[in-house]
Each structure stands twice: as structure tokens, then as C-alpha cells.
Amino acid sequence: MKLTDFSFDLPQNLIAQYPPEQRGQSRLMVLDRAQRSRSHHRMTDLPSLLEPGDLLVFNNSKVRKARIYGIGAGGSRVEFLLLKRRDHQTWTVMAQRTKRRRFGTRYAFADELEAEITGEEGELRLLRFDRPIDDAWLDRHGHIPLPPYIRRDDTPADSDRYQTVYAAVPGSAAAPTAGLHFTEEILARLTSRGIESAFVTLHVGLGTFLPVRSETIEDHRMHEENYSIDEETAAKIEKAKAEKRRVIAVGTTGVRTxxxxxxSAAGELRRGEGATSIFIYPGYTFKLADALFTNFHTPESTLLMLVSAFAGRDFILDSYREAAETGYRFFSYGDAMLIV
Known part of the structure; x- marks a missing residue:
């Protein structure tokens, strides 16, 4: 398939620059794959749209303040995005104007911290600090890593709104944004209706948001992302599958995990830590996820390819066109979609 098969036109004014005034107030489009039908709701309707016995699987990864700024030898300010800790002092990073970030270049950061480029991994760099940095340092000096289509600096409000209410395990360089729609009240209403919840952890990195640059999508290779699944979650999912209850993934990261x-052969979920570079696009046969709660995704992205695999490319693109015509908000801070 061609990359252009996943293009669509989107007016710039529909790209949400801010979250809704109140969490949980977004619009919700529901896609029925069997009927090839669409209906329009609000996020607050979700508990009534699901069935008792359904199992929602959330990604509880927590976003780090992973965007940091260093000063180079000439006084220039350079942006780095911390992707993965390699050891106590070294990180894999995405760097602004990557080709200029050469081996041996040094940068100064807050608190008299210094770091040096010590390696190159394609488009990425290894950045070694002269002492360890932790999440406490990032909370003081880092910035929320808002995606580039949000054309503004992060604000103190983003520290809350670009984070799910159930975030628990720090490690992501971007939010698992489908979960941003859920409030404590909505979660409580889901529970009271007999809808179960379980939590996996996948730390969002390049595998999720790096653009596809190959004209033929089959040539694209996903970067590896780390995940973990505990015993309680695995047992809940296995029980739901055995009882033929729906497993509903919240977000594309949940699906990939x-x-x-x-x-499939054992009918079991592997426990503990793992890593995935799975690339899901049309033609993929889903093994576990029965339904998907997600956002509206960017053109030509691996996320759009995944939902196209789940619901059919033409159906998804038709739904996106209708969403644009009726004023849905798109991308991380935008509205939501439930595919059943």
C-alpha cells in the first residue's frame, strides 16, 4: 500500500491547540464495523454505550517532562527530547536539527548540568550527562512534550491535561492520548455499570509517533517500545476472552501491547516486561482486541494505519471526512472515536 492511501485534507482550525475546557466533555463518534454505520455522542455517554461485562484496557504510562533545552558553545538554545534512559547518565534523544548534533559536542543545562553527544543512532543521538538526572530534575526544569502540531509553548495547565487521570508509571515521551478523555467520574460510572478495567504499561516513544517516510508502507520499520503486563491484568483479560466478553483497548498503544x-495458541497473555515493534496496517488480523477507543489521528501516520486495519481504510477515511464536515476536533487534544 502507498503512503498517500492514508492522506486526507484537514482544515487547520480543526487541529485542537488546547484541551476542552473540562476533561471528559469531548464529542464521541461511534463506528459500528458490522453495520458500517456512524453515530454521534458525547464522552459522558460512554458508560451507556458499553455493555456490562466489557473489559476496558488502559495504558497507565505517565508522561515525563521530557523536553529539555541546552545551550551550545556558541550560545544557541537547542531542544532535546528524552526518549529512553540507557544507563544512569546516558539517554537516547531526539535533537533539534539533528545533523548539527555531532559526536563530542557539549551542552549546558539548568543546575550547572552538562552533557555531551556520545553516539549516533540514525536520526537519534546518545546524550551523556555529567551526573544522573531523574524525574525530580525533569519536573523542575523539563517541559511537557506537546506534539509539533500544537503550535504553542506548554503551560502549567498542560502538566495536568496532557496526562491521564490514572497515569502511574513514568516513562513516556508523549501521552497515550485516548485516555485523556476519561475522568474519575466517568471511570466510576463505568464500574457501577459492571464494566471492568485493567491496566497495561507501554511507554510511548518513537514507535508511536515517528512519521512514515517510505512511499510503500510495508517498507516502514517501527522503533521498539517497552511494555509491561502484571498478573492481575493478564488474568482479567484471559478470563474475559474465555467468557467471550469484549476486550476494548483504550488507545493504539493498548492495542499494540x-x-x-x-x-493465540495458548490463549494466554505473556506476563512481565517485553518490547514491541509491531506495525499494524490493513491486512493485519487482530488476535485480542474486540473494540477500540481512540482519537482522530494525523494523516499518513502509523496510528491512522492501525485504525484503518481495525475498521477498514475506506470506512475510516469516510468517517474522518464526516468528522471534519461536522466540526470534530482532531489529534491529541481533540475528540474521540469508539470502534465496535
């Missing part, structure tokens, strides 16, 4: 860890 479940599909990577599911052993």
Missing part, C-alpha cells in the same frame, strides 16, 4: 503479548 495486547496484540504483541497475546499467545
Amino acid at each position: 495486547l496484540e504483541s503479548a497475546w499467545d
